[in-house]
Amino acid sequence: MKIKNNIIQILPFLILLSSCYPISVHHTKWRIKWDKEKKEGKEQYFSQSLKTFQTKSPNVVLIVCDDLGKYEVSAYGVDHIQTPHIDQLGREGVIFQEGYVTAPTCAPSRAGLMTGRVQNRYGFETQIMEFYPTNMIEYLSGKYIVKTDDWVLTTRPEYPSEWQVHKQGVPPTEINLAELLNGYGYHTGITGKWHLGASRHHLPWERGFDYQYGFNGAFSLYTPEREWNKVINYVHESFSTRYQWESGRYGEGAITENGKEIREEKYLTFAIRDKAIEFIRNSKDLDNPFFLYCAFSAPHVPFQAPVDYYCKYEHVEDENKRVYYAMISALDDAIGDLHHAIKEMGLEENTMIFLLSDNGGASYTGATDNGPLKGGKLTQFEGGINVPFMMKWKGHIPEGIRYEEPVLSTDIFTTVVQNVGAKLPADREYDGVNLLDYVNGKSDIPPHEQLFWRADHIWAIRDGNYKMILSTRDGWAELYDLKKDKSETINLKDQMPELFEALKEKHKEWQDKNLPPKPMWPRVMDHKFVLNGKEYLFPA
Numbered sequence: 001m002k003i004k005n006n007i008i009q010i011l012p013f014l015i016l017l018s019s020c021y022p023i024s025v026h027h028t029k030w031r032i033k034w035d036k037e038k039k040e041g042k043e044q045y046f047s048q049s050l051k052t053f054q055t056k057s058p059n060v061v062l063i064v065c066d067d068l069g070k071y072e073v074s075a076y077g078v079d080h081i082q083t084p085h086i087d088q089l090g091r092e093g094v095i096f097q098e099g100y101v102t103a104p105t106c107a108p109s110r111a112g113l114m115t116g117r118v119q120n121r122y123g124f125e126t127q128i129m130e131f132y133p134t135n136m137i138e139y140l141s142g143k144y145i146v147k148t149d150d151w152v153l154t155t156r157p158e159y160p161s162e163w164q165v166h167k168q169g170v171p172p173t174e175i176n177l178a179e180l181l182n183g184y185g186y187h188t189g190i191t192g193k194w195h196l197g198a199s200r201h202h203l204p205w206e207r208g209f210d211y212q213y214g215f216n217g218a219f220s221l222y223t224p225e226r227e228w229n230k231v232i233n234y235v236h237e238s239f240s241t242r243y244q245w246e247s248g249r250y251g252e253g254a255i256t257e258n259g260k261e262i263r264e265e266k267y268l269t270f271a272i273r274d275k276a277i278e279f280i281r282n283s284k285d286l287d288n289p290f291f292l293y294c295a296f297s298a299p300h301v302p303f304q305a306p307v308d309y310y311c312k313y314e315h316v317e318d319e320n321k322r323v324y325y326a327m328i329s330a331l332d333d334a335i336g337d338l339h340h341a342i343k344e345m346g347l348e349e350n351t352m353i354f355l356l357s358d359n360g361g362a363s364y365t366g367a368t369d370n371g372p373l374k375g376g377k378l379t380q381f382e383g384g385i386n387v388p389f390m391m392k393w394k395g396h397i398p399e400g401i402r403y404e405e406p407v408l409s410t411d412i413f414t415t416v417v418q419n420v421g422a423k424l425p426a427d428r429e430y431d432g433v434n435l436l437d438y439v440n441g442k443s444d445i446p447p448h449e450q451l452f453w454r455a456d457h458i459w460a461i462r463d464g465n466y467k468m469i470l471s472t473r474d475g476w477a478e479l480y481d482l483k484k485d486k487s488e489t490i491n492l493k494d495q496m497p498e499l500f501e502a503l504k505e506k507h508k509e510w511q512d513k514n515l516p517p518k519p520m521w522p523r524v525m526d527h528k529f530v531l532n533g534k535e536y537l538f539p540a
């Protein structure tokens with residue numbers, strides 16, 4: 001009797017499933033079209049005779065850490081972990097106290113960083129998706145049957161068809177920093193994570209890099225399985241990280257050198273460091289300057305730490321945090337070695353060095369809570385977008401100062417272009433300033449009047465000390481005074497309704513003026529966060 005009742009209860013669901021199959025979830029509206037005008041503009045930019053250098057322009061080293069929270073760096077005043085080498089880089093240049101990225105997730109943030117333009121301008125709104133549900137059965141089982149923890153499938157099953165997925169990435173009509181500098185004769189190299197598209201239109205060796213080492217997707221194992229006796233693994237009990245351990249070094253996680261898969265045994269953070277130093281050594285005596293994009297994958301999941309680093313954190317009882325801190329220490333040492341090599345090769349005065357994280361700490365791993373900052377990776381609260389950010393250029397910018405006004409990752413592109421004797425392409429809008437004007441005190445106004453973020457239903461704007469953040473879909477809306485309340489705890493929306501409306505209007509104007517009608521592709525999931533007792537869903 002009980003079995004019969006159960007069948008009757010699930011019968012409507014079974015009928016729904018069978019009636020849906022094979023109803024497609026593919027929708028033609030998600031066809032990616034690249035901008036023809038931008039394509040022509042790009043061709044025109046590179047067809048001019050770009051300047052050939054009389055004297056050698058400065059080298060550029062851009063160091064990116066992956067998911068490294070600001071409050072995991074001791075230069076920002078924490079003592080649960082020491083990062084002496086990252087701190088030293090900042091001390092020998094400028095530490096930005098209010099450094100922002102253009103998105104709280106890896107791929108969109110890196111797109112903004114590398115193109116100097118807030119990536120929403122070209123429809124790069126959320127993470128690159130490797131796959132979508134292909135029919136209603138997959139969609140419904142993902143929504144109701146498969147255990148997805150805090151990841152929640154979005155409500156409208158309209159996805160791009162499979163062949164469109166390969167077009168996801170920075171469109172070939174955009175000009176990334178490597179392409180631009182390469183056009184001016186720079187020798188260019190990437191060591192580490194790419195994550196800006198995996199088709200032939202997007203890969204580093206097609207997009208301005210003379211040398212490539214690393215992987216093309218979102219993550220890779222730090223150490224291949226055959227070397228696991230040398231590391232301590234921490235496997236999170238989560239729907240998404242299980243997939244990461246299973247993917248290992250296959251597909252987009254494979255380690256390649258100039259596009260050819262290689263067998264890398266070394267701990268990945270150290271391998272990325274060694275290839276970076278080797279690239280500099282091979283470039284330093286060339287007639288032309290070099291650009292190194294050193295994109296570490298640490299401390300992104302999967303959590304794997306070398307045994308000797310793990311042993312340094314014996315006092316940390318929480319195993320998750322212990323492995324995480326050990327990974328950050330290894331990263332800090334690798335950055336120290338790279339910095340030391342630049343000094344040792346006598347390149348310090350002629351090399352601009354930037355360091356930042358692509359987004360805040362991933363609080364959903366449980367290894368970090370981003371200290372006083374609210375939320376973390378995936379959220380547009382300060383924990384997701386306010387990151388460690390430093391610059392050093394010996395003899396050209398002051399040493400040992402902290403710059404307090406908000407700066408944006410896109411400033412790096414403009415700063416580089418304007419200080420190497422190149423010029424910005426005139427056919428497109430840039431979102432950066434020349435940071436030298438500000439850190440050298442030539443300009444005493446803030447570099448940016450406003451900063452804007454958008455990811456699907458989330459809008460955020462920082463204007464002076466105030467920040468507005470809302471969800472157009474879920475209806476919540478908040479206003480904070482970051483000067484008094486950096487932790488975003490006191491919502492001023494009801495006390496200051498006029499300011500709230502004005503910021504909302506500014507955001508809308510920015511979107512109407514600058515953004516395409518829809519992103520290049522949709523996302524699949526939201527992630528649930530409970531912050532100060534309130535539940536939020538952020539696009540993942």
Ligand SMILES: [Ca+2]
Binds near residue numbers: 067106359
């Ligand atoms: Ca990241």
